[in-house]
Amino acid sequence: MKVIIVGAGAAGLMAAKVLLENKVEVVILEARDRTGGRIFPIVNNKYGFTVQGGAEFVHGKLPVTLELLEEAGLTLKETTGKFLQLKNGMWQQSWEMIEDQEKVIEKMKGLKEDMPVAIYLETYFNDDQHKAMRESLCKYVEGYDAADPATASTLAFLKEWETEEDEQYRIEGGYGKLLDFIVDKINKAGANIIVDTVVKNIEWTTGDVTVTTAKNEKISADKIIVTVPLGVLTSPPGSPAHIKFYPALPAKIEAAGKIGSGFVIKVLLWFNDAFWEDGLAGNFDPEIKDAAFLISSETIPTWWTQLPDRSPLLTGWLAGPKAATFKDANEAEILQLAIDSLAKILNVSHAVISEKLLWSKVINWPADPFAVTAYHFETVETATAQAELATPVNDTIYFAGEAIHNGQSTATVESALTSGKITAELICKSLSK
Numbered sequence: 494m495k496v497i498i499v500g501a502g503a504a505g506l507m508a509a510k511v512l513l514e515n516k517v518e519v520v521i522l523e524a525r526d527r528t529g530g531r532i533f534p535i536v537n538n539k540y541g542f543t544v545q546g547g548a549e550f551v552h553g554k555l556p557v558t559l560e561l562l563e564e565a566g567l568t569l570k571e572t573t574g575k576f577l578q579l580k581n582g583m584w585q586q587s588w589e590m591i592e593d594q595e596k597v598i599e600k601m602k603g604l605k606e607d608m609p610v611a612i613y614l615e616t617y618f619n620d621d622q623h624k625a626m627r628e629s630l631c632k633y634v635e636g637y638d639a640a641d642p643a644t645a646s647t648l649a650f651l652k653e654w655e656t657e658e659d660e661q662y663r664i665e666g667g668y669g670k671l672l673d674f675i676v677d678k679i680n681k682a683g684a685n686i687i688v689d690t691v692v693k694n695i696e697w698t699t700g701d702v703t704v705t706t707a708k709n710e711k712i713s714a715d716k717i718i719v720t721v722p723l724g725v726l727t728s729p730p731g732s733p734a735h736i737k738f739y740p741a742l743p744a745k746i747e748a749a750g751k752i753g754s755g756f757v758i759k760v761l762l763w764f765n766d767a768f769w770e771d772g773l774a775g776n777f778d779p780e781i782k783d784a785a786f787l788i789s790s791e792t793i794p795t796w797w798t799q800l801p802d803r804s805p806l807l808t809g810w811l812a813g814p815k816a817a818t819f820k821d822a823n824e825a826e827i828l829q830l831a832i833d834s835l836a837k838i839l840n841v842s843h844a845v846i847s848e849k850l851l852w853s854k855v856i857n858w859p860a861d862p863f864a865v866t867a868y869h870f871e872t873v874e875t876a877t878a879q880a881e882l883a884t885p886v887n888d889t890i891y892f893a894g895e896a897i898h899n900g901q902s903t904a905t906v907e908s909a910l911t912s913g914k915i916t917a918e919l920i921c922k923s924l925s926k
């Protein structure tokens with residue numbers, strides 16, 4: 494039995510691990526020149542640091558991630574620090590992101606049926622008195638879930654709100670360490686990982702698939718697991734990562750289009766010192782010294798530090814539909830926006846930031862043809878669409894990845910790992926029938 498896996502991200506690598514443990518032959522075809530997908534550690538040898546261009550946090554004590562970490566001998570480090578919001582030029586320390594939070598949640602609990610967040614607000618809080626509430630809820634849905642309030646599910650938001658773990662962690666050494674462990678493990682078990690290989694066509698009949706790559710190579714197997722992001726599955730013909738199925742799978746592609754596609758631009762700024770800690774910021778407040786998150790209304794609104802590590806890195810975050818509008822902007826333009834935003838937030842001049850900046854990197858995920866989507870968000874149609882995508886086609890074509898799994902900690906690495914694991918187990922089960 495041979496299985497082709499399209500994509501060497503968390504889902505693809507995890508599926509390979511489980512298949513190989515069950516003695517199934519695996520070939521992984523990966524478009525990029527690296528493994529990891531939306532896990533993207535960036536190593537800088539000049540200044541001796543590694544930063545995360547993609548996934549960074551572990552959102553709670555998550556079972557599949559924890560099991561892997563234990564197997565790999567890796568540990569988690571809890572994030573610390575204060576959550577500061579800039580309001581009328583003053584820093585306020587508050588985890589409460591949404592105005593009239595209790596009222597918003599209470600009303601949601603009484604909903605008989607799901608609806609998009611924008612409709613929910615229009616229906617129940619459409620007066621002047623609730624303007625700040627409407628804006629803050631939309632800002633939260635966009636910034637945290639990378640979602641579009643026009644389509645994001647209200648009940649999914651409520652569920653997330655009620656079940657979200659408070660503690661956030663980072664893996665000691667970063668997600669790259671976990672990635673290295675899995676890649677090493679599956680290589681030793683005989684995986685054939687082929688990078689720089691864009692899958693263009695998947696021709697299939699029951700129990701038989703042939704992939705054609707962009708280099709016109711053909712690779713055949715009994716089954717295939719497709720783990721590409723939503724933005725790739727729904728990309729139009731002619732785009733660099735588009736995959737054509739013969740026979741076509743319109744129900745699957747339509748389902749992928751019904752799950753919300755979240756967009757993110759991440760900006761990494763490495764300075765010669767953590768200048769925001771020492772009073773240099775114009776509107777300096779001693780609280781900033783211990784800030785984990787700085788939230789504002791600037792173009793790049795959200796920034797975070799590496800606390801408890803006091804490294805001189807600030808990470809800027811723009812998410813939701815607004816991030817997609819910068820898809821065609823170049824790195825220099827986005828960097829300028831980031832410096833503008835940060836200068837305003839810290840109330841210092843551009844010159845101060847530019848003088849102290851040693852290294853920067855803009856990761857424009859919507860512009861990346863092999864991702865487009867940073868992670869999915871739930872629309873009112875997501876559950877049905879996920880069920881459709883999770884159902885294999887004639888025990889031959891399987892879809893996996895963060896967007897297909899709807900369990901604990903949705904839209905995360907945990908989700909991708911779990912989806913890969915479940916899919917591989919499904920294949921192993923079909924073999925023993």
Ligand SMILES: Cc1cc2nc3c(=O)[nH]c(=O)nc-3n(C[C@H](O)[C@H](O)[C@H](O)COP(=O)(O)OP(=O)(O)OC[C@H]3O[C@@H](n4cnc5c(N)ncnc54)[C@H](O)[C@@H]3O)c2cc1C
Pocket residue numbers: 499500501502503504505522523524525528529530531532546547548549550551552690691692693720721722725733734735736757758759858862863864866867868893894895896904905906907908909
């Ligand atoms: C900026 C950002 C921050 C995030 N932060 C967090 C976080 O803090 N914590 C967290 O848990 N999650 C976070 N996430 C989400 C997390 O990274 C993803 O949920 C997870 O990594 C997705 O894994 P996957 O295997 O489903 O998809 P991917 O990692 O995208 O893997 C799919 C692979 O398919 C490849 N591919 C695409 N098209 C083709 C093709 N045609 N042929 C061959 N290969 C192809 C891609 O190159 C990719 O390697 C973040 C994501 C982003 C972008």
